[in-house]
Ligand code: ADP
């Protein structure tokens with residue numbers, strides 16, 4: 570009888586390790602857009618525009634008017650684990666930026682071609698440089714530039730045949746990108762966003778900075794959504810264990826979600842919550858955006874499946890016809906109650922006392938919906 574030899578164990582080549590890791594951080598074009606927009610937000614931009622070709626596989630271009638990147642940092646910009654945001658582990662507790670791991674740009678260079686154009690405040694010209702596998706392909710070249718940074722990702726997943734094939738066959742990732750930008754736009758209302766297909770005159774998302782959340786929702790999702798929303802607010806400051814503040818808007822019983830587009834439903838949703846599509850196709854769109862600290866600090870878009878489900882359940886029970894609600898919700902927690910480091914794409918965070926918080930928000934939503942339902946029934950009987 571033949572005895573099978575034990576297999577030898579060997580070390581994987583660094584480039585293999587990096588490409589595998591990159592494929593987890595950048596799962597599809599929309600994940601790259603999310604990372605790039607978050608970087609622009611972290612750079613204190615007031616205006617962010619996105620252009621996309623071929624659902625993001627040919628080109629993703631994100632331009633901002635933020636603080637730019639220093640010339641002397643360009644050589645290490647796209648290396649793994651290089652960041653301006655975190656120095657020691659303990660900083661994670663009080664992190665105010667959305668990024669912290671220095672992994673996004675590096676990942677993009679392992680699965681696509683990255684070109685960065687940036688200018689520092691007060692400089693006469695900017696620099697442009699391309700990266701591959703974490704390193705610069707040439708010395709930065711001086712170039713004309715407007716304030717801020719522009720990052721271009723070309724040929725995403727050119728070296729991941731299977732991934733590229735699945736994405737090419739799947740319906741449009743552009744829809745997901747538009748959807749993501751809509752959600753950024755109604756959350757970061759002090760920033761202007763735009764999103765278009767590369768070369769197209771028409772913008773598919775266009776928001777102008779405004780102090781009013783409702784205005785932002787109106788300009789992004791349309792009047793038909795904005796006029797059927799109820800303001801919701803809740804806070805728990807008594808029990809020290811579940812301190813939180815929540816505010817947002819939820820759709821009322823008059824809100825009828827348009828038919829859900831099939832593509833967005835059948836694809837596994839890789840990003841925070843919600844399968845909403847803007848314009849006339851707005852569908853139920855529970856959005857939960859957890860702010861990782863008290864007022865005025867970093868805001869991250871994350872998935873909170875538990876909260877989403879809890880709210881959907883209430884809608885189904887209270888307003889069966891409006892069972893696909895529109896929900897915008899911002900939950901503010903003390904930073905030490907949020908663990909941001911639980912998911913490679915940072916799309917999920919874990920919250921302390923999640924059950925208590927979710928239950929409180931759920932019962933609040935329920936009572937508001939009941940009230941709005943009763944007053945409507947009452948009006949109809951008049
Ligand atoms: P992280 O965001 O976790 O720090 P990234 O790989 O996303 O890691 O970015 C690395 C660094 O590059 C950031 O820490 C930041 O200093 C710089 N950077 C990236 N994008 C921008 C941008 N749009 N404007 C200014 N600086 C940027």
Ligand code: MG
Nearest residue numbers: 604608668673
């Ligand atoms: Mg980042």
